[in-house]
Amino acid sequence: MNPNTDFIPFARPSFSEDEENAVLDVLRSGWLTTGAVTAKLEAKTAEASDVKHALAVNSATSGLHLALEASGVGAGDLVITTPYTFTATAEIIRYCGAHPLFVDIEKDSFNISAENILKALESHKGSGSRITAVIPVHVGGQLCGRDAIEAAAEEYNLAVIEDGAHLQPSPLLTGNRSILVYSFYATKCITTGEGGMVVTNNDEAAQRMKMMRFHGINREAWDRYRKKGTSSWEYDITAAGFKYNLPDILSAVGIVQLEKAEQMQARRQEIAAQYDEAFGDSDMLVIPPAANNASRHLYILRIQPEKLVISRDELVHMLSEAGIGISVHYKPLHLMSYYSSMYGLKPEDFPESLKKYRTSFSIPIYPDLTETEISRIISTVLDTCKQNRR
Ligand SMILES: Cc1ncc(COP(=O)(O)O)c(C=O)c1O
Structure with a gap:
């Protein structure tokens, strides 16, 4: 609990x-x-x-x-x-x-x-x-x-x-x-x-x-x-x-x-399907690819930056303030000081990684999420985006 x-x-x-x-x-x-x-x-x-x-x-x-x-x-x-x-x-x-x-x-x-x-x-x-x-x-x-x-x-x-x-x-x-x-x-x-x-x-x-x-x-x-x-x-x-x-x-x-793994997996798939349906039609968000996903461990959404007046960081802050635990997967390693200085890497060296990093945020997805929590996550994400539409 x-x-x-x-x-x-x-x-x-x-x-x-x-x-x-x-x-x-x-x-x-x-x-x-x-x-x-x-x-x-x-x-x-x-x-x-x-x-x-x-x-x-x-x-x-x-x-x-x-x-x-x-x-x-x-x-x-x-x-x-x-x-x-x-x-x-x-x-x-x-x-x-x-x-x-x-x-x-x-x-x-x-x-x-x-x-x-x-x-x-x-x-x-x-x-x-x-x-x-x-x-x-x-x-x-x-x-x-x-x-x-x-x-x-x-x-x-x-x-x-x-x-x-x-x-x-x-x-x-x-x-x-x-x-x-x-x-x-x-x-x-x-x-x-x-x-x-x-x-x-x-x-x-x-x-x-x-x-x-x-x-x-x-x-x-x-x-x-x-x-x-x-x-x-x-x-x-x-x-x-x-x-x-x-x-x-x-x-x-x-x-x-491990004995419960299949059951937990089925629940993750169900939650992912609910998220796909809720966010799939939004022109402000991009849902993660569903094909070939063997576990649905993460649900990584991306913003369409041209549709919003706020950045990904501002959105994450607003969602966190509204009581939704958010994470970012990933800040790419070439932006981390150890790897960038050790190997002389610049942000633009990996443009796809940089683009995805700047627009991505992960929302909760785990078997113990209740239907009420799922509804709250969906409405908070959609409402926050709508309030900040460009
Ligand atoms: C992609 C990836 N690789 C490796 C690890 C390391 O896993 P562990 O904490 O079991 O060492 C993690 C953990 O978060 C991960 O996300």
Whole structure:
């Protein structure tokens, strides 16, 4: 329940007593960190995603880093990605000592353009630089042009790491090349508070990520301590790994969330359909593309600047004052001081990203929104726009 009935938060998790009881069971079991409950969450995610391997991690950021590392991305490499994303997508490239090679998004969506990926690959031919991977982001749940991206990856021998932070476990991966990473962060489709899951059909990458997510130890703690007689203190360190495992306390929440995922998904689709209908006819607003959206994680509206006397920022301020939680997806990374100064990037370098950023705002979309709240969001957005029509 939202304690402040005047304010509709931008995001709110859907929890019931089931999640509470699942956590209590783990607390009372005596085993808190990664163990049988996490293994169950992994098995269920692998099944829901129809993949060979699902590896639980403590965030999508960790999972993306593991995926790049397992793909052999190293110091000085270039990794193609989009500026229209959260910094996690690009910072993990820097964790590997590699550099992001940003390419602009499509005209008709918020996603990286496969055509621009190919242009970047072609223009770097013979330059001596090593482009080793591409990280597409499925913004708001809308799937990128995966066939074209995979074809380019095949041609140029690139690893494909899909940032699926906005997706929920579902059968999306085909083939052996891609590694897809889900986020279970507090605002995401299903949540464990903090957490994530890496899925792949690639046996070799899965083996490497499994080892690297837990210190580079060749056996996990669970294997070492679980059974009388079979437990052994001995282990080897085969690489300088990371501490990226997901504890059972959080996995317990994930299992319950995964069981409800389809139901929650259906509700998001319903809300999106209501928004599409309410805003679709307005000449002051552009609704997000509905095609190929696998999760409806975000509902990103855009203003038509020539129809309004106010800017996107002023509109966001007015909506927030009226008690609607609003977010902006995204302030592109090339406008952030770290990336702009590190790589000498200017706002106009990625015109589509800049245009979308200046006009976009995201409204609440989550299963626990009530019909009254949905009506209030719709009328507040429409009324505020009408009052400020040019
Ligand atoms: C597109 C995108 N990628 C990656 C992440 C990182 O997810 P996490 O918080 O689970 O590390 C986020 C989180 O907001 C995101 O939106």
